[in-house]
Amino acid sequence: MASPAHDPAPVLDQDGVRLTVDDAIATVTLANPAKRNAQSPALWRALAEAGRLLPGSVRVVVLRAEGKSFSAGLDRQAFTPEGFDGEPSFIDLARGGDAELDATIAEYQEAFTWWRRSDLISVAAVQGHAIGAGFQLALACDLRVVADDVQFAMRETSLGLVPDLTGTHPLVSLVGYARALEICATGRFVLAEEAVNSGLANLAVPAHELDGAVQDLASAVLAAPRDAVIETKALLQGAQSRDYETQRAAERAAQARRLRDLAGLGE
Numbered sequence: 139m140a141s142p143a144h145d146p147a148p149v150l151d152q153d154g155v156r157l158t159v160d161d162a163i164a165t166v167t168l169a170n171p172a173k174r175n176a177q178s179p180a181l182w183r184a185l186a187e188a189g190r191l192l193p194g195s196v197r198v199v200v201l202r203a204e205g206k207s208f209s210a211g212l213d214r215q216a217f218t219p220e221g222f223d224g225e226p227s228f229i230d231l232a233r234g235g236d237a238e239l240d241a242t243i244a245e246y247q248e249a250f251t252w253w254r255r256s257d258l259i260s261v262a263a264v265q266g267h268a269i270g271a272g273f274q275l276a277l278a279c280d281l282r283v284v285a286d287d288v289q290f291a292m293r294e295t296s297l298g299l300v301p302d303l304t305g306t307h308p309l310v311s312l313v314g315y316a317r318a319l320e321i322c323a324t325g326r327f328v329l330a331e332e333a334v335n336s337g338l339a340n341l342a343v344p345a346h347e348l349d350g351a352v353q354d355l356a357s358a359v360l361a362a363p364r365d366a367v368i369e370t371k372a373l374l375q376g377a378q379s380r381d382y383e384t385q386r387a388a389e390r391a392a393q394a395r396r397l398r399d400l401a402g403l404g405e
Contacts, residue, residue, distance in 0.1 A: 155184035171205025182249035189252035209272025274305030
């Protein structure tokens with residue numbers, strides 16, 4: 139995947155993650171193509187830090203990756219007795235207490251949670267392999283635009299594990315319980331056509347058009363007033379947990395706020 143034509147100076151560039159900000163659009167790039175953007179605790183901390191460093195002007199966050207693969211998933215070094223330099227190995231973590239293990243996994247999950255903040259629209263540009271943690275990182279975003287060579291797969295069960303990086307909720311929401319279970323239990327590949335047809339992806343394009351398609355989508359989002367987009371996103375996110383009447387009431391309350399703001403009567 140080619141780099142964008144305009145590259146502002148990085149706000150963050152560490153542990154395989156680069157953050158740049160260009161006015162209302164921030165771009166988070168997985169920048170370790172030699173390892174197919176394999177993930178590690180250091181990368182997860184960098185992703186979480188990227189979320190904390192976003193200025194208030196940002197409305198759209200684009201998640202992209204250098205190289206032929208979006209992310210090959212968890213770096214297999216995690217499963218060696220040595221683990222990563224300066225990090226407890228997964229074997230060491232397993233030997234610890236339940237509270238410690240829970241807290242460590244919760245810290246890892248922070249890299250995957252901020253993408254759905256109500257004040258942002260996040261768009262993942264996904265090419266090639268998006269495996270395991272890579273699949274879950276793409277699922278962490280609000281929207282996904284994929285190259286026609288994309289290959290999603292949830293391989294955790296083949297390693298004797300479960301998807302634990304926040305991917306299960308959006309996966310079930312997008313494709314339904316039965317399809318989500320089948321994808322996770324078999325670990326099979328989901329290709330571009332199925333991804334679009336099942337709702338996993340909003341759009342599939344040839345690989346050389348991926349950056350342009352994402353830019354077009356970001357521009358379309360930015361064309362609408364920010365407060366209206368924020369209110370609409372919050373409404374849609376809440377719809378999954380509200381019943382019909384409660385959602386109607388939420389719509390009325392949100393619209394009342396918008397009308398008062400437009401009339402200059404907001405608080």
